[in-house]
Structure formats: structure tokens, C-alpha cells
Amino acid sequence: MAVERVRIVEVGPRDGLQNEAAQIPTDVKVHFIDLLSQAGFGWIEATSFVHPKAVPRMADADDVFRQIQKRPGVRYAALVPNPRGLDRALAAGVTDLALFVAATESFSRANINRSIEESLADARSVIEQAKPHGAHVRAYISVVFGCPYEGPVAPAAVRGVAERLFALGVEEVVLGDTIGVATPGDVRRVMDTLLPLADVDRWGMHFHDTRGIAVANVMASLDLGLSHFDSSAGGLGGCPFAGPGAAGNLATEDLLYLLDGLGIEHGINLDGVLEASRYIVEAVGHPLTSKVYQAGGRLRTIPAPR
Ligand code: HMG
Ligand code: MG
Numbered sequence: 001m002a003v004e005r006v007r008i009v010e011v012g013p014r015d016g017l018q019n020e021a022a023q024i025p026t027d028v029k030v031h032f033i034d035l036l037s038q039a040g041f042g043w044i045e046a047t048s049f050v051h052p053k054a055v056p057r058m059a060d061a062d063d064v065f066r067q068i069q070k071r072p073g074v075r076y077a078a079l080v081p082n083p084r085g086l087d088r089a090l091a092a093g094v095t096d097l098a099l100f101v102a103a104t105e106s107f108s109r110a111n112i113n114r115s116i117e118e119s120l121a122d123a124r125s126v127i128e129q130a131k132p133h134g135a136h137v138r139a140y141i142s143v144v145f146g147c148p149y150e151g152p153v154a155p156a157a158v159r160g161v162a163e164r165l166f167a168l169g170v171e172e173v174v175l176g177d178t179i180g181v182a183t184p185g186d187v188r189r190v191m192d193t194l195l196p197l198a199d200v201d202r203w204g205m206h207f208h209d210t211r212g213i214a215v216a217n218v219m220a221s222l223d224l225g226l227s228h229f230d231s232s233a234g235g236l237g238g239c240p241f242a243g244p245g246a247a248g249n250l251a252t253e254d255l256l257y258l259l260d261g262l263g264i265e266h267g268i269n270l271d272g273v274l275e276a277s278r279y280i281v282e283a284v285g286h287p288l289t290s291k292v293y294q295a296g297g298r299l300r301t302i303p304a305p306r
Contacts, residue, residue, distance in 0.1 A: 017029060
């Protein structure tokens, strides 16, 4: 059945800001998130309770999470790598968690200093400790479509990790194209293997736009009935393995523009997202990569020919 409505998780404040060269003050992050809340998102991934030495830009997670204005009806999620991260997140009032496990051993080791098996054990502990608090858990699988160390990734390897995560009781598995290599053909191939595992509503797609194919990958996903997408305001974000100036996450503005053109509902105000992007651009100190942002937003009227 054709997708009529999508759910977007805005990940700019976390995936976007975690890699920025500039140290962005806590109050600027908080205001950015508040602007995004006003734009109508139902979900915002606000921050990340990881080790401050691993990701110095998220060292103020506790303050950011406490200080944002929690708009009724908005779910504010945070990344949690392990039980220590969970303790910090719960103390700050987080109830929507995002875990992350890799599809390859090399990426797992580089990202979190754990094997896949060890990280699944951490995921189990986090889930067991979080569920009594009523937590909702999304779990990312990173490098689903390709790994900077191991190259192509077999869909069967992703399937193995996804099965384990669903068995642990996560509500949703989010497939990360961490280094932005997927094409629509890859999306179809991987989802052929994965979709039989769980209902279509229990998958999320997290595309990075490193090679400019993210919007095409959304189209391929919609054709398969998938309706949960992550994106970041302005196209903030990226990956330390991509070259300087490389595009980051799928830009929220570009995603909204596509969905509007297709008549698919999303509930988000594009002008509000553009306002948040215009606010954060000064703090990050470099141009944003969203095409729709660069074009000045939606084309409302086509000028009459002279
Ligand atoms: P480790 O050094 O192996 O940790 O790091 P450890 O368990 O050995 O503990 C060492 C010390 O760190 C201990 O303190 C712990 O308490 C402390 P000590 O006893 O020595 O005083 N510690 C912590 N402190 C604060 N917060 C914590 C925490 N955990 C332990 N959560 C660890 C392992 C996982 C913590 C580290 O490698 C880490 O934080 N990595 C995070 C990497 C990261 O954030 N990557 C980016 C996010 S993933 C991503 O972007 C992909 C995604 O977007 C999807 C996609 O695109 O595919 C999600
Ligand atoms: Mg990412």
C-alpha cells in the first residue's frame, strides 16, 4: 500500500552537531532544539550520552537535555551506548533511547571499543534496566550498506544483528548508511533480506547524503512501504570517514520538499526548519549542504515570463 504519512526523527542536534569542528555553546544547542520543536517534529534526537573523550561535542548532553523546552507531544530521544550512558540519560529525564550496534566488527571496535557481541551484551543490559522506567528503545545498526574498513556488507550480517535486537525487545531497528554509500538498488536488496523479520513499521531508515543519493534512497524505501526516516536540519552532520566538505545526513528540508511534492504527510513546517538552520549556520561556521536550504526554501511562485 502506498505510504500516506511518514514519521521523521530530526537528528541534527545529535548526529549533526557531534562532528562539528566548532565548540557550540550549550545555550545555542538548546535554542536550536527549541526552534526545531516549534517546527512541528514529533521526534527529535537531542543529544548523546557517550564518553566525552570519544565525542567531546556531546559532553554537555546532561545540560542540553535538561534545558530544552519539552514541547507537549514531542518525543526527545538520546543516544545511549552502555549502562553508564543509561544512568546519565535517566538522571536527565530521558525515556526515548537510541542504542547503536554495528554490522561489522571493525566499525564496532573503532566506534565503541567493543565487539558486536559485547555491544549486544551492553544493549541487553541497557534494555533490561530501561524497560522498568517505561523507556522506548530504537536501535541503530551502523554501516548497513558499507563499512569504511571492511567495504561491502552482506545483508545476512545485518539480518543477524537485527534479529538479535528485536529478540532483545527493541521497538524499532534503524538502518544506518553511515558513510553514505547506498543506492536504491542496495536499499531493495537489503530490505528483501530484512523485511520478513518484522513489520514494516518497525524499521527506520537513516541515510547520509555523502554521495547525493539519499533522496533517491528515500524514494526506494517509500516504494517498499517504509515510512520512518531520520534527517537533519540543513543537512548537518557527516561522518569522520568522509572527506572535508562532504555532505552530512539527509537534509530535513530536502526530505520535506520531496514528501510535499509526493503529497505524503509529515506534519512539519518547512519554514520552521529553515529558521532553525539559519540560526545554527553561524554557530557551525560553514555553509549548510541542504539543496532546498541553499535554494532559499520552497519555490512558492514561478515568476511570469517577461
Ligand atoms: P571505553 O573507554 O571502552 O569505556 O569506551 P569503558 O567501559 O572501558 O569505561 C572507561 C571509563 O569511561 C569509565 O570511567 C566509565 O565509567 C566511563 P572510569 O571508571 O575509568 O572513571 N564511561 C562513560 N562515561 C560517560 N558516559 C558514558 C560512559 N561509558 C563509560 N556513556 C564507549 C566505550 C562506548 C563509552 C566509548 O567508546 C564511546 O562513548 N563511544 C561513542 C562513539 C560515538 O558516539 N559515535 C558516534 C555515534 S554512532 C553514529 O553516529 C552512527 C549513527 O548515526 C547511525 C549511522 O549513521 O549509521 C547512530
Ligand atoms: Mg548517522
